[in-house]
Amino acid sequence: MTSPAAHTLIRRIQFADTDAAGVAHFSRLLVMVEEAEHDFLRSHQIPILTETSAWPCVSLEVSYVGMCKFGDDITIELRILKVGTSSVTYEFLATLNGSPQASPVFSGKMVKCHILPRQLGAVPIPESIRDVLARFLSQET
Amino acid sequence: MTSPAAHTLIRRIQFADTDAAGVAHFSRLLVMVEEAEHDFLRSHQIPILTETSAWPCVSLEVSYVGMCKFGDDITIELRILKVGTSSVTYEFLATLNGSPQASPVFSGKMVKCHILPRQLGAVPIPESIRDVLARFLSQET
Amino acid sequence: MTSPAAHTLIRRIQFADTDAAGVAHFSRLLVMVEEAEHDFLRSHQIPILTETSAWPCVSLEVSYVGMCKFGDDITIELRILKVGTSSVTYEFLATLNGSPQASPVFSGKMVKCHILPRQLGAVPIPESIRDVLARFLSQET
Amino acid sequence: MTSPAAHTLIRRIQFADTDAAGVAHFSRLLVMVEEAEHDFLRSHQIPILTETSAWPCVSLEVSYVGMCKFGDDITIELRILKVGTSSVTYEFLATLNGSPQASPVFSGKMVKCHILPRQLGAVPIPESIRDVLARFLSQET
Numbered sequence: 168m169t170s171p172a173a174h175t176l177i178r179r180i181q182f183a184d185t186d187a188a189g190v191a192h193f194s195r196l197l198v199m200v201e202e203a204e205h206d207f208l209r210s211h212q213i214p215i216l217t218e219t220s221a222w223p224c225v226s227l228e229v230s231y232v233g234m235c236k237f238g239d240d241i242t243i244e245l246r247i248l249k250v251g252t253s254s255v256t257y258e259f260l261a262t263l264n265g266s267p268q269a270s271p272v273f274s275g276k277m278v279k280c281h282i283l284p285r286q287l288g289a290v291p292i293p294e295s296i297r298d299v300l301a302r303f304l305s306q307e308t
Numbered sequence: 309m310t311s312p313a314a315h316t317l318i319r320r321i322q323f324a325d326t327d328a329a330g331v332a333h334f335s336r337l338l339v340m341v342e343e344a345e346h347d348f349l350r351s352h353q354i355p356i357l358t359e360t361s362a363w364p365c366v367s368l369e370v371s372y373v374g375m376c377k378f379g380d381d382i383t384i385e386l387r388i389l390k391v392g393t394s395s396v397t398y399e400f401l402a403t404l405n406g407s408p409q410a411s412p413v414f415s416g417k418m419v420k421c422h423i424l425p426r427q428l429g430a431v432p433i434p435e436s437i438r439d440v441l442a443r444f445l446s447q448e449t
Numbered sequence: 450m451t452s453p454a455a456h457t458l459i460r461r462i463q464f465a466d467t468d469a470a471g472v473a474h475f476s477r478l479l480v481m482v483e484e485a486e487h488d489f490l491r492s493h494q495i496p497i498l499t500e501t502s503a504w505p506c507v508s509l510e511v512s513y514v515g516m517c518k519f520g521d522d523i524t525i526e527l528r529i530l531k532v533g534t535s536s537v538t539y540e541f542l543a544t545l546n547g548s549p550q551a552s553p554v555f556s557g558k559m560v561k562c563h564i565l566p567r568q569l570g571a572v573p574i575p576e577s578i579r580d581v582l583a584r585f586l587s588q589e590t
Numbered sequence: 591m592t593s594p595a596a597h598t599l600i601r602r603i604q605f606a607d608t609d610a611a612g613v614a615h616f617s618r619l620l621v622m623v624e625e626a627e628h629d630f631l632r633s634h635q636i637p638i639l640t641e642t643s644a645w646p647c648v649s650l651e652v653s654y655v656g657m658c659k660f661g662d663d664i665t666i667e668l669r670i671l672k673v674g675t676s677s678v679t680y681e682f683l684a685t686l687n688g689s690p691q692a693s694p695v696f697s698g699k700m701v702k703c704h705i706l707p708r709q710l711g712a713v714p715i716p717e718s719i720r721d722v723l724a725r726f727l728s729q730e731t
Contacts, residue, residue: 182487182498183335183480185328187378187639189708192324193647194617194624198465201617205464209520216464216519216610223657224616227698229650234710237328237498238491275650285612287657323628323639324621328498330567334506335476335483339606342476346605350661357469357605357660365475368511368557375505375569378639379632416509426471428516465617467610469660474606519610 172303174210174245176203177264180235190234196273197229200259203243204279211299220296221284225254229275233263240264241272246305253289254280255300313444315351315386317344318405321376331375337414338370341400344384345420352440361437362425366395370416374404381405382413387446394430395421396441454585456492456527458485459546462517472516478555479511482541485525486561493581502578503566507536511557515545522546523554528587535571536562537582595726597633597668599626600687603658613657619696620652623682626666627702634722643719644707648677652698656686663687664695669728676712677703678723 176199184195201224205215214220235241241261249256257277262269281292292300317340325336342365346356355361376382382402390397398418403410422433433441458481466477483506487497496502517523523543531538539559544551563574574582599622607618624647628638637643658664664684672679680700685692704715715723 181480181484182327183333183483186323187326187328187330188644188646189328190646192621193650194324194620197617197620198463198615201465202463205520221611223611223613223654225654227616227650227652227654231646231648231650234646238487322621322625324624329503329505331505333480334509335479338476338479339474339604342606343604346661362470364470364472364513364516366513368475368509368513370509372505372507372509379628464609465615468605469608469610469612471610476606 172246172305174203174207174303176206176243176245177240178202178243180237180239180241182237185237190236191239193229193231196231196235196261197227199241199243199261200245200257200275200277203245203259204257204277207245207303213296213299216284219283221282222255222279223282224277225280226278227275228277229273231273233270233272235261235263235272242269247300247303248276248305250292250297250300250304253282253291254278255292258305313387313446315344315348315444317347317384317386318381319343319384321378321380321382323378326378331377332380334370334372337372337376337402338368340382340384340402341386341398341416341418344386344400345398345418348386348444354437354440357425360424362423363396363420364423365418366421367419368416369418370414372414374411374413376402376404376413383410388441388444389417389446391433391438391441391445394423394432395419396433399446454528454587456485456489456585458488458525458527459522460484460525462519462521462523464519467519472518473521475511475513478513478517478543479509481523481525481543482527482539482557482559485527485541486539486559489527489585495578495581498566501565503564504537504561505564506559507562508560509557510559511555513555515552515554517543517545517554524551529582529585530558530587532574532579532582532586535564535573536560537574540587595669595728597626597630597726599629599666599668600663601625601666603660603662603664605660608660613659614662616652616654619654619658619684620650622664622666622684623668623680623698623700626668626682627680627700630668630726636719636722639707642706644705645678645702646705647700648703649701650698651700652696654696656693656695658684658686658695665692670723670726671699671728673715673720673723673727676705676714677701678715681728
């Protein structure tokens with residue numbers, strides 16, 4: 168069951184997302200996960216790229232179990248697993264729209280780190296942002 | 309005939325450059341033209357992206373006449389057609405390696421403008437850079 | 450004024466569409482034009498990539514006049530200028546949402562050719578498809 | 591220490607690989623890992639995309655520890671960790687060229703599965719290909 172904490176993005180596989188094997192390229196599917204993340208942050212007025220905030224990916228775990236082709240719509244569900252001092256761990260699951268029982272396409276975890284743009288080293292997430300993120304912590308245990 | 313002023317880049321069509329129609333996506337071929345341009349600029353110590361120089365594309369004309377598939381190598385020939393106050397007009401031709409008579413894949417013109425990064429409005433190309441560029445002006449008339 | 454024949458797509462500039470100069474990369478903006486084209490074709494049940502139809506780009510003319518940054522929304526207006534035996538000429542104009550007087554970002558023309566996938570050579574557009582396309586021919590003269 | 595079984599690719603970060611935070615986008619770095627894989631397969635005459643072979647990514651684990659910017663060169667070292675009935679597990683490490691002690695940029699594991707193109711389900715890797723792959727199994731234990 169979808170927890171109330173999930174943020175959902177529906178994304179069509181565009182032609183430029185596909186490759187010569189006829190399906191979405193694995194790297195482009197990860198771009199869509201980031202689009203879901205940014206859509207989540209934006210919808211809660213959390214800055215994504217400013218003078219004082221950027222969120223590079225520091226860790227990724229993905230399992231690809233299904234194919235999606237040009238023109239397919241997938242639904243990406245994003246949940247927050249953990250809010251650290253300077254990082255956020257997201258869990259994601261993408262399913263194929265219109266398929267019986269919403270067949271999974273890929274799933275995984277992604278850790279985004281809070282930094283000052285163009286500078287090395289993590290920077291603590293400001294309190295006000297942490298409060299918003301914490302409200303979306305997944306309660307599934 | 310290849311003019312001495314041509315800068316040449318050989319580029320393999322990578323998997324992520326292709327699309328579900330089985331060939332290189334038209335947008336990725338333009339990325340390769342820019343790679344050839346940057347290779348040219350770099351080989352002549354012309355700054356590409358610094359505090360005082362960036363070169364966005366302001367105009368593009370492309371004609372696609374052949375296909376190239378995953379794993380194909382193409383040769384991109386770049387020539388300078390014109391050096392303006394704050395812009396450079398390049399001419400490019402891409403041919404398929406290993407094909408009889410080097411079949412053309414695509415060709416066109418691209419105008420790059422000299423600006424200060426993240427600011428609107430053209431900025432005159434510094435004299436020292438203009439001098440270098442002018443040496444490569446194509447003599448074909 | 451927007452002609453009734455225009456097909457419109459609103460597209461957000463995603464992070465992966467941007468480059469180190471801080472704006473949308475020129476090649477990704479063309480991907481968005483193709484997304485608008487496919488959205489148009491799909492909305493009229495015209496096949497985009499099947500056993501008997503594919504639409505590679507054979508010609509492109511683009512003028513970039515403004516910048517768009519990460520998170521900006523642009524509106525792409527697509528019009529059909531010409532329906533040939535085996536090609537369609539589109540005209541496009543992208544403007545920046547939320548800007549005074551909808552500042553233009555880029556505009557141009559794109560010719561898409563009808564072919565059998567993975568085969569060289571144009572193939573006449575089927576009558577039924579041509580009829581649909583012809584209804585959207587721009588009347589501006 | 592570099593095992594003799596490592597396959598190495600040097601890759602420049604191109605402008606279209608970067609994003610508005612000024613560094614290579616995490617998804618594009620994975621494209622470069624695949625380029626290294628394909629370079630390895632090609633150099634051993636192993637088919638990459640034919641009527642009977644395709645190698646989609648089924649699993650990915652990546653840790654990003656450093657930044658790389660436009661124009662940087664990175665060295666990607668690829669090793670084979672495991673050759674299964676129908677999959678190959680690669681280990682990769684990317685380091686920044688010209689940096690003291692070759693600072694790591696990212697590293698991880700990638701599992702590629704052998705399939706018939708455009709069909710679901712793993713297909714055993716042909717004996718002749720398995721033999722070649724097995725020769726490169728990393729001996730590090």
